[in-house]
Structure formats: C-alpha cells, structure tokens
Amino acid sequence: MNAHEGGAGMRHGIFAEQAPESHWLAGLVAADGSVKGDRAWTLSQSGDEGRATIERVRTLTGHRLTVSERTPLRGRTAHVIYVPSRQMVADLQRQYGIGPRKTLTYTWPGLNGAAAADFLAGYIDGDGCVGEYRTPKGEPFLHISFVGTTEFMANAVTAIPADGKLHRLSQCKNLAEVRYSGRHAWAAGAWLYASPTAQESRKYRAYEAHVTTARPAWKVMAERRERVRQALDSGLSLRATAAATGEHLGTVCAWKKQFTER
Incomplete structure (x- = not known):
C-alpha cells in the first residue's frame, strides 16, 4: 500500500x-x-x-x-x-x-438479505428511478426501476421480495430493466430501505414522501382487513367485530372465511 x-x-x-x-x-x-x-x-x-x-x-x-x-x-x-x-x-x-469495463459484463455479487438490500439501494441511487407517477385516472402510484446486465438483473429480482416486471432492452446489448409499480413498489421499497444506511440514500426520500402521504385503494383495503383480523383474533364475535370496525357483517363473515382458509 x-x-x-x-x-x-x-x-x-x-x-x-x-x-x-x-x-x-x-x-x-x-x-x-x-x-x-x-x-x-x-x-x-x-x-x-x-x-x-x-x-x-x-x-x-x-x-x-x-x-x-x-x-x-x-x-x-x-x-x-x-x-x-x-x-x-x-x-x-x-x-x-x-x-x-463492467457495463455489459457485470454479474450479481452473491449478496443476500440486508447486504443485498443495502447494495441495491446504492445501485438504484446510481442508476435507478424512484418516484411518484399518475395513473390515467390521476391517482398517484409509486414506481421503482433500474437497469443492469441480464445476468445481474435475473439475480437481483430474485433477491427482492416483491413482484417486478423484468424485460430485455432490445435496443441495448445484454441489458435488462425491472419495474415495480404500486403495491409491488411499496414492498420493494420497504425491503430496500429497511436499514438506516439505505435511508440516507437520495432515492429514499422520494420513496418516503410517497408512502407517508399516499392512500391508494389497495392500502386502505389492506388496513381495513387488518383491523377486522385483529378484532377477530382478540376474541370478538362476528357482530361485535362488525360494530367495532364499522364493516358490514357480511364483509366480516367473508373475510373471516378467507383468513381461516390461508
């Protein structure tokens, strides 16, 4: 040295x-x-x-x-x-x-868990996109995407516990892109930015701004279902759960059946 x-x-x-x-x-x-x-x-x-x-x-x-x-x-x-x-x-x-000369040859470094999350948070800071976009109806949704070699991307999407859409970039030799949107971007972001180190990332601020203010329909529904599940788990009857959560009795009955079948 x-x-x-x-x-x-x-x-x-x-x-x-x-x-x-x-x-x-x-x-x-x-x-x-x-x-x-x-x-x-x-x-x-x-x-x-x-x-x-x-x-x-x-x-x-x-x-x-x-x-x-x-x-x-x-x-x-x-x-x-x-x-x-x-x-x-x-x-x-x-x-x-x-x-x-790694642009078209770089492969996945074999990281797992939190190490993979911190690595990809840095990777996305360098060559990724995190932002809020609008549906055709004007509703906001979260978007996360990044590009890499086809081998790198195949392993990266396996590491991220979310459902992303991976596709080859036909105009670029040996490159592919993955996109996470809506609830899938929320899941990807929660994993990517779990550690304090990743939360210092500049792209984290865009993720945080969205998830702390947006109220997409799927999120509202998930919260309603979770309130019902917790009420049922606490021992409340079907009618008492409906009264406590403000849900229709038929909805509570249907959701309880779904919870039991899982």
Whole structure:
C-alpha cells in the first residue's frame, strides 16, 4: 500500500469491511462508478443532489482530494471524484466483482438479505428511478426501476421480495430493466430501505414522501382487513367485530372465511 494514495486519512479498507455502508457504496460504484486499472476508481454525479451524494462518499472514504466539475452544453453540472487506492480497487473486485469495463459484463455479487438490500439501494441511487407517477385516472402510484446486465438483473429480482416486471432492452446489448409499480413498489421499497444506511440514500426520500402521504385503494383495503383480523383474533364475535370496525357483517363473515382458509 502506498501511504500517499488518496491523502492522509483515506479509509482504504472500506470495501473489505462488509459493513452496510460498504455495500451501499459498492452498489453505487457498480452502477455509476468506473474502475481505472488496478490503481483507482472514479465516481460522477450530477446536480445538487449529485454533489450531496459525492460529499457522502467523500465522508465514508476519507477522500480529501479535489472534486472536479464538468458542465456540458446541455444538462446539469457533473461532480467527479478520483479515488486512488489499490486496496479499494482490489476489494471491489474481490468482494463485489466490480472491475474495469463492467457495463455489459457485470454479474450479481452473491449478496443476500440486508447486504443485498443495502447494495441495491446504492445501485438504484446510481442508476435507478424512484418516484411518484399518475395513473390515467390521476391517482398517484409509486414506481421503482433500474437497469443492469441480464445476468445481474435475473439475480437481483430474485433477491427482492416483491413482484417486478423484468424485460430485455432490445435496443441495448445484454441489458435488462425491472419495474415495480404500486403495491409491488411499496414492498420493494420497504425491503430496500429497511436499514438506516439505505435511508440516507437520495432515492429514499422520494420513496418516503410517497408512502407517508399516499392512500391508494389497495392500502386502505389492506388496513381495513387488518383491523377486522385483529378484532377477530382478540376474541370478538362476528357482530361485535362488525360494530367495532364499522364493516358490514357480511364483509366480516367473508373475510373471516378467507383468513381461516390461508
């Protein structure tokens, strides 16, 4: 290890630690970073939120070098950091399979559970979409999507406990996209953003803004059913449950049958 790589205080062993922030940062690098041989890696993020992400990365890694800026003729200013660290580059390859020229060849790093969630939260921060959209009737719904190689995506959708729609991008060689919408996006987001590390993610704020304010019909129905189930589980009769929850007696009877059949 060259003691001068990245300046004093650089956290060269971050990717070897296998901590939540290590997984998040590796996911971000996998999506939006670039590995330069065996010596360094770079990361570019656009706009004010991108600058905030860059500053978070600098804090995590102890990066003290210059943040450069590139302003295209059209579009937002890109903020770029160059991170010289042979150890980080080696650990990115060893722990996460991240190396040079990965765009069309990157494969799933074999993560599971919370580690996979933190990694994908970082990946989506780099190359994903989280936002609120409208149905043709004007009703808001949550949308989460991201793109990767076909092999990577096949494993990523298996890791996420939600029903997403995966399809090949015919216009792009070896790339696929997965989309989660509505209740499926709520389920995916709840898994992705379960840890405090993932909740520092810039895409988390879009998810949180939606789930704390939106009242989609399926959510209202799920809450009604849950109130009935809890009342029945507490020992209340069918009539008492209907009175306590404000539901029709026939609805309570039908739901109780469904609860029993599960």
